[in-house]
Amino acid sequence: MREAYHGELDEIRDGLVELANLVGSSMGLATTALLDADLGLAESVIATGEKLDDLQRDLENRAVAVLARQQPVARDLRVVVTSLRMSADLERCGVLAQHVAKLARMRYPARPVPRDLRRTVLEMGQLAQRLMAQAAEVVVTEDVDAALQLEKDDDRMDELHRVIFQHLMDDRWQHGVETAVDVTLVGRYYERFADHAVSMAQRVVYLVTGELTPDMPT
Amino acid sequence: MREAYHGELDEIRDGLVELANLVGSSMGLATTALLDADLGLAESVIATGEKLDDLQRDLENRAVAVLARQQPVARDLRVVVTSLRMSADLERCGVLAQHVAKLARMRYPARPVPRDLRRTVLEMGQLAQRLMAQAAEVVVTEDVDAALQLEKDDDRMDELHRVIFQHLMDDRWQHGVETAVDVTLVGRYYERFADHAVSMAQRVVYLVTGELTPDMPT
Structure with missing residues (x-):
């Protein structure tokens, strides 16, 4: 009995990792679609939205089922509750990747990111994907140092966000208001995506140490 | 025993309602601070952030404690899991109200909202507060019709968001890029706030009917 039950917890964890990886890939692909005005790629990212929803719902249902059937206590309870929260983080990240892809589609064939911000946005997209990969790793390893490192790596996202602002x-901004609005929103999407990755890592720290980190991302 | 346990569920619900009301008030006050460039008011909203965090954390701890001690099943389990999710919604709403207040503080003594958008932003702020009050009511009454009405009322928020865009x-936009960026972000804060209120109502519908509404807000 105990073995089957821990098997279920493992499956939930595997589901989280799978979802994290898919969501990270979505954000990476959406970034390429945005920078290259690649309509086909944007559409394919948008098309995976439903699959992400299904995975996320399935994950939640499994977590609630474990609560109902196994009535876990102590650490196991914390694992399940933490999984529910991470699953909500990942749901939002999927939506944020969709937002980036939909902006690429909406502006097609134009490129909403001006040339002088291309490198910054590219780095934001890559960093977002990398932070999510780190978060997935932390979920598996429960390595507190790696989780704290992820928080530090997120500082770079804040820097990039400042570069955009x-x-x-800058008075020399020449790309008009529409592009300013697009870039403002895109910057926020990446920042929020990274915040969710940090938040996942912090939840692992809480799981392992029982301590809340003082500054949850906003 | 059973009575004490249901008392705990009632307390969690009361905590959700209290937090929803505080968060709604915060957004209302932050809106006034933003529109009137009222620094004192902005500061006081920012100062309540910690209280909101404490309340939210307390609520979560109580929900997890009920899971651990009472091991609820069936509907009671769904009530607790739903409470955890709503608590996360309310946490985000508190942060969004803080964002509005912090923008007011950052731009003081200037007013970041141009005169011709003042009425629109005022309506967004009021609607956000009203939607949250409705969500709190739905949490208490579990009235499915009221929950579905809330979703319809949120359509107005989308309209107002479109007005901002x-x-x-518009080529006649004369307020420069900084104001465009501010207004873009503010619009997004209100829209996300309202989405969380809608999401709370949808969770109540799920609790009562067992049915997921097809379109969770994005």
């Missing part, structure tokens, strides 16, 4: 607020 | 994309 500096461009926007 | 129309202004931003």
Whole structure:
């Protein structure tokens, strides 16, 4: 009995990792679609949205089923509750990747990101995907140091976000208001995506140490 | 025993309602601070952030404690899991109200919202607060019709959000890029706030009917 039950917890964890990887890939592909005005790629990212929803719902249902059938306590209970929260984080990340892909589609054939911000947005997209891969790893390894490192790596996202704002607020901005609005929203999507990855890592820290990290991302 | 346990569920529900009301008030006050460039009011909203965090954490701890001690099943289990999700919704809403207040503080003594969008932003702020009050009511009454009505009322938020974009994309926009960025973000804060209120109502529908509504807000 105990073995079957821990098998279920393992399956939930595997589901989280699978979803995290898919969501990370979606954000990476959406970034390429945005930067290259690649309509086909944007459409294919948008098309995976439903699959992500199904996976996420399945994961939640499995977590609730474990609560109902196994009535876990102590650490096992915390594992399940944490999984529910991570699953919600991943749901939002999937939606954020969709937002990036939908912007690419909406502006097609134009490229919403001006040339002088291309490198910054590319780095944001890659960093978002990398932070999510790290978060997935932390879910498996429960390595507290790696989780804290992820928080530090997220500082770079904040820097990149500031770079975008500096461009926007510069008097020499020549790309008009529509592009300013697009870039503002895109910057926020990446930042929120990264926040969710950090939040997942922090939940693992809480699971392992029982301590809340003082600054949950906003 | 059973009575004490249901008392705990009632307390969790009361906590959700209290938090929803505080978060709604915060968004209302933050809106006034933003529109009137009222620094004192902005500061006082920002100062309540910690209280909201404490309440939210307390609520979560109580929900997890019920899971651990009472091992609820069936509907009671769904009530607790739903409470955890709503608590996360409310946490985000509190952060969004803080974002509005912090923008007011950052731009003080300037007013980031141009005069021709003042009425729209005022309506967004009021609607956000009203939707949250409705969500709190639905949590208490579990009235499915009221929950579905809330979803319809949220359509107005989408309309107002479109009004903002129309202004931003209009060639006659004369308020510069910084204001465009501010207004873009503010619009998104209200829209996300309202989405969380809708999401709370949908969770109540799920609790009562066992049916997921097809379109969770994005």
